[in-house]
Amino acid sequence: MTDAPxxxxxxxxxxxxxxxxxxxxxxxxxxxxxxxxxxxxxxIAADLPAGHPVQLVRAPAPTRKLIQLWD
Structure with a gap:
């Protein structure tokens, strides 16, 4: 789930x-x-003009598979 922009x-x-x-x-x-x-x-992402508004979106944290050594 992502946070609000x-x-x-x-x-x-x-x-x-x-x-x-x-x-x-x-x-x-x-x-x-x-x-x-x-x-x-x-x-324009490589050279944004001053004051250009951008909706930043926080990506969800990657999920890691849990490894059980004795399963």
Whole structure:
């Protein structure tokens, strides 16, 4: 389950990865989820204009399969 999207504004010449890192503290999965939620964002994700609004989406944490040594 994902958290509710949050509105963020880019700084001058910021990348989407840097924006996600600044607000969410990580990029893995969050960048992909954010791109899916913001149509057309991929065209400018490498150089966002100052103040550009972005709906950041926190991706769900990956699930790890539990390994039981004696099963």
């Amino acid at each position: 949050m509105q963020a504004q880019a700084q001058q010449h910021e990348t989407l990865d840097a924006l996600a890192w600044r607000h969410l503290g990580a990029t893995a999965g969050h960048v992909e989820a954010t791109l899916a939620a913001n149509p057309g964002l991929a065209r």
